[in-house]
Amino acid sequence: MAADTQRLYERIAQKLASGIAQGDYKVGQRLPSERELAQNFSVSRPTIREAIIALELDRLVEVRVGSGVYVINTEPPGGKAGATDIGPFELLEARRSIEGEACALAAARIDDSQLAELAALLNEMRTENEHDVMLSEDADRRFHEVIAAATQNSGIIAAVKMLWDARTRSPQSRSLSTKVRATGVKPRIDEHTAILKALRQRDADGAREAMRDHLTRVIDALLKATEVQELERARQQIAEQRKRYAASK
Amino acid sequence: MAADTQRLYERIAQKLASGIAQGDYKVGQRLPSERELAQNFSVSRPTIREAIIALELDRLVEVRVGSGVYVINTEPPGGKAGATDIGPFELLEARRSIEGEACALAAARIDDSQLAELAALLNEMRTENEHDVMLSEDADRRFHEVIAAATQNSGIIAAVKMLWDARTRSPQSRSLSTKVRATGVKPRIDEHTAILKALRQRDADGAREAMRDHLTRVIDALLKATEVQELERARQQIAEQRKRYAASK
DNA sequence: TGACAGAGATTGGTAAGGCCAATTTGCTAG
DNA sequence: CTAGCAAATTGGCCTTACCAATCTCTGTCA
Structure with a gap:
């Protein structure tokens, strides 16, 4: 693993970061000079420089040439949000809310080339449905991303x-x-078609509803799948108990 | 500005990154050694090391001690989403869509302690309004974050x-x-009060509308402020021209 | 009192060298 | 001829030392 061969600058960067998070150095304040830090941590100056670059890339500090390095944040801003693990149902609920609104916005602004792209992706999902699940899943993702792009809102x-x-x-x-796929649920062509249809008509409310309906159905399918899964697990457990009982008899 | 004093390692990292994105070095392949790269780019080895660290933090390469540095991605995976700069109006529009839905979800799930927290923050905004703009702005942010937390959806x-x-x-x-603050627009106490009231009544649609209304008004205020700003800029430009004209006369 | 020049401090970048880890290569033994 | 082991090579890691560019502050002079 990479844990045993942790590099020096990483350790220094972590110490420095925790020092910032803990309040040893407050926002706006200047850190000690490179030379000083090098002495404090008993490492060389290039190592300190590397650690500072790491903090800089995490948007924790800002280095002003000839002046010093200054704290600008107490914790990495975008780093943590991208790393959190979100549960499947939470995820779908969030998508229903956010992509529903995205779809409504997109309806007003989508252009013809994007509509054509959506139609092409829909076709791709339909034809590559049986052959390759990976491909149709990728098409699914791109379908939703094209709609997001059509909002023209980078947020x-x-x-x-x-x-x-x-x-x-x-x-x-x-x-x-x-x-879910194993339970035989086909990718939801008709639901995607309904979304595309509403977008074609520039019907914001209809598009929102189509998207929310689609994701609601996905949630339902997921619920059913987990039910099946639970049932299957229970069945296995019973079978195992029966076997054990038969063996001990 | 920071544009003219771009640091050396950043330029090298960019060149390297574009080289990777362009396919000069493919995924899994080993990059040239530090010494070679230093010669190719006509910089010193520490600079190359700093550039490589930057790429490493963007999850573009992986460095195996004693072996070399290897490409593991052609583009930064999560780094870009957190780093993109979003325009003010885009941002508010996105917030109106997303926080509106968040508010609707929160209405069904918010508990009494969170309602109390919102009331306290509202009070904070009201009292600290005149003294400290920073504090009231912080209270504003926490108000919206409590609502987000009340959705119990990490997405x-x-x-x-x-x-x-x-x-x-x-x-x-x-x-x-x-x-905007300079133009004398007070933080919108009454709008936040309306949001809280709808949440208290567990009125999902009302809460959504209150939040959307609030952010719509913020957008309007921003529009008006930029108008004022444009006017001011034009005025300054005219004044400068007048001065120059007077000087050259 | 205010503006300007210079000294001191701080970061930026470079050069060279020793050290440790991984890989490769070549030699030896079976 | 093949398998295994050891040495050499390659490569990254860290340090010391040095000079250049830039910013900040202070003291001086008008």
């Missing part, structure tokens, strides 16, 4: 992207989605 | 937090908000 785009990233990162969500 | 919470982080990070949004 919305970032939020939608964050949720999808969380989904691909979460092992729980991934295993659950494969489970 | 929503992360999205709301990301947008507020983007706001504090964006120099444009910050300067604009101070400008």
Whole structure:
């Protein structure tokens, strides 16, 4: 692993970061000079420089040439949000709320080339449905991302992207989605078609409802799948008990 | 400015990153050694090391001690979402959509202690209004974050937090908000009161509307402020021209 | 009192060298 | 001829030492 060979600058950066978070150095304050820090931590100056660069990339400090390095944040701003693990149901609920609104905004602003792209993706989902689940899933993601892009709002785009990233990162969500597929639920072509139709008509309320309906159905399918899963687990448990009972007889 | 004093390691890191994105070095491949890169870019080895650390923190490369540095991604995965600069109006529009829904969800789930916290924050905003703008602004942020927390949905919470982080990070949004304050617009106590009232009644639709109304008014105020700002800029330009004309006469 | 110049401090970048880890290569033994 | 082991090579890691560029502050002079 990488844990045993932790690099020097990383340790220094962590110490410095915890010092900042703890309030040893407050926002706006200047850190000790590179030379001083080097002496304090008993390391060389380049190492300190590397640690400071690491903090700088985390938006914790700002270095002003010839003046010093100054604290600008007590904790990494975007770093933590991207790393949190979100449960599958939470994730879908959040998507229903956020992508629903995204869809409503998109309805007013989507252009023809984006509509064509959505139609193409829908076709892709339809044809590659049986062959390759990975491809159709990718098409699904791109479908939703095109809608986000159509809002022309980078805040919305970032939020939608964050949720999808969380989904691909979460092992729980991934295993659950494969489970759902295993129960024979086809990707929801008709629901996506309804979304596209509402977008074509520039119907904001209709588009919002179509998207919310789609994600609500996904949640329902997930609920049913977990039920099936629970049932299956119970059945196995019973079977195992029976076997054990038969063996001990 | 920071543009002219771009640090060396940043330029090298950018060149390297674009080289990776462009396919000069493919995923899994080893980069040239530190010594080689130093020669190629005509910089010293510490500088190369700093650039490599920057790439490493962006999850673009992985350095294996004693072996070399290897490409593991062609583009930063989560780093971009947190770093993008979002315009002030985009930001508020995104907040109106997302926090509106958050408010509707929160109405159904918020508990009494959270309602009390909101009331306390409202009070804080009211009393500290005249003394300290920083404090009342902080209370504003916490007000909205408590509502997000009340949804009990970490996806929503992360999205709301990301947008507020983007706001504090964006120099444009910050300067604009101070400008708005300079035009004498008080923090919107009554609008926040309306939100709290709807939440107290567990009225999801009412809460959504109250939040959307609040943020719509903020957008309007911002629009008006930018108008004033444009006017002021024009006035200054004219004054400068007049001065120059007078000087050259 | 105010503006300007210079000294001191601080970061930026470079050079060279010793050290440790991983890989590769070549030699030896079976 | 092959398998295994050891030495050499390669590569990153860290340090010391040095000079350059820049900012800040202070003292002086008008």
